[in-house]
Amino acid sequence: MSDQYFMKRALYLARKGAGYVSPNPMVGAVIEKDGKIIAEGYHRRYGEAHAEANALAGLKQVPPGAKLYVTLEPCSHHGKTPPCLERVLAAKFSHVIIGMEDPNPLVSGKSIAALRRAGVEVTVGVMEGDCRALNESFLKYVTTGMPFITVKFAQTLDGRIATSTGHSQWISGERSRRFAHKLRSLHDAILAGAGTVLHDDPELTTRHVKGRNPLRVILDPKLEAPLTAKIFQNQDRAATLIVTGIRSFPDKCSQIRGLGVDVLQMDQEEDHLFDLQELFLRLGQRKISSVLVEGGSGVITSVLRADCADRVVAIVAPKIIGAGLDTVGELHITSMERAMGLRFKKVSRSGDDIILDGRITKPLS
Template sequence: MQKNDQTFMRRALELAKRGAGRVSPNPMVGCVIVKDSRIIGEGWHEQCGGLHAERNALQNCTEDPAGADLYVTLEPCCHWGRTPPCTDAILERKIGRVFVGCLDPNPLVAGKGAQILRDAGIPVETGVCEDECRRLNEVFFHYITHKTPFVVLKYAMTLDGKTAAHTGDSRWVTDEAARAHVHETRNRLPGIMVGVGTVLADDPLLTCRMEGGRSPVRIICDSRARTPLDSRIVRTAREVPTILAVTEQNERTAALAAAGIDILLCKADAQGHVCLTDLMEQLGAQQIDSILLEGGSSLAFSALEAGIVRKVQAYIAPKLIGGAEAKTPVGGAGFAKMADALTLQNLTVTPLGEDFLLEGDLPCSPASSKK
């Protein structure tokens, strides 16, 4: 692999990121077309249902791409979906070589796209900046494989592990840079989920407030439909799609449905709460490929125990507030032994103003299976 190959693929990765929040449940994909070491065309998948990155890049070429090199972050599709196969366009425009970041896990593609090009005599090199390309589309890779949302558990806490003072005051744990980053994530992921306790305590809006952003579908875990009819969630339900996950239908659910809430009937778990695995299956069937789980602490533990969390985002402020009764990010019953604790992998730490964002993956099975 040449250094220039990585340079052009990283440019394709930067282009792919421009589709964040617009292409779900499709992957973010970028494409660069190079001739005589010059970029002559660029494109990315701009919105779900729109042209794929390769076709956009070919359409944007400033000169004939015949014989040129094409760099694309994900294997070109070879099947008809909302748009024609990208392999057809590559062959029609007589591209000379193709460099692929990573193969597509979609069974309809899964190596077939690269093989079609090779069979037509076009050299194809795969695995260019593969780790970076896979990380970019971790949501897509999970969703296409499991058909359930990729769940990101997010919380903000002080250095001594508190999400609020003992009085309940929580404004603000982190500063503006960290809060702005949260809204970028809300824009990127199509769903946001909280428990009814958070709705009752905070009366949140759960919208994206970044310029040009898109608010996610709001999902409230509310087994007995206790969400108040005068809450901001309900009052704005006709403006922002909202799902209430319940375990039974009653007069309350009827009133909430009349206010514009989408009622989703779920199985109950052993405690009588919404079964989170059943909820994830139903949301996946609605093509919600990822969810930002923002609280509260009991729901956070239930999600970890159920094994539905794939990534943790912990925003940490360099503050000490104390308080034996002050809230912590993860509550619930807790695991009985330190050996049962879930261990994050692939940790990264990102400074955000005075605060820090610690991120890590949870690819393991639920801890409850280890008992």
């Protein structure tokens, strides 16, 4: 059996933590002896034991000659749990095979060096591309403090997210809507605008799938969302953060806070808009490592114009409506050389719809 075989299993295990471990990374670990897996584990939930500890918990004693496969370098610092490095050293593995070095400045190669100093053979970089892709949100967050930003929309084939009257329910089919709820559950926060709240009164929860509800962040510079809106309900299950201006109506701010909803008041630039880089940085400080931008058009355009997006998920329905609300508004691009560029990572069918999942490779600026 090759190193790839065991690392693939560790990656499979790591993915089981999706939607439950952030802002920590997803990590899987496998202990192998004489070509057989004798124990395995993964990081199940934020604040709970790490993958290496869970794998070691399956063994009374690590037999001599056993190897550890782990998708990410073991941690060397005290967080919510003790450092995995100490347990890995104590287990006296003959060989530790690591998918990728942990870019977290608190770790970044320190555990690898400590293992080598202790005489353990260490191999780094087995299936590194897959290990990096698994934790793309974590990698951005831990190195920049900014959450990983995914822009998601459901549009007609002719590029509209609503009709000219603002009607958009439903553009995509039921299967795509379940997919969208699953996508929500994999993010720490959802971002939407007051226009969407006024038109659609969405709940912005994950009620059609199993998984946690992200924080609902609403850009509402004029505090237009009515207090009866669904985003203000069920704060115990899905929290909401209203982002508004410093000078927004103090009475309405108090009323909103009275509902148990958090209000973030930000400076507005000359065009009355918030600096979205600043907003995302502030969300990062609240341990939000990933944000799903759900629209509408005003918010999507703002996020793209601020060059904040990392990923775009477009659900394209086989429908044509002619004039309507464009998915993306004015970006002031006058020649094709200045177009934003993407690489499609996955193209799939979802009932009658198509889902295009791409990463931004060429930003606006």
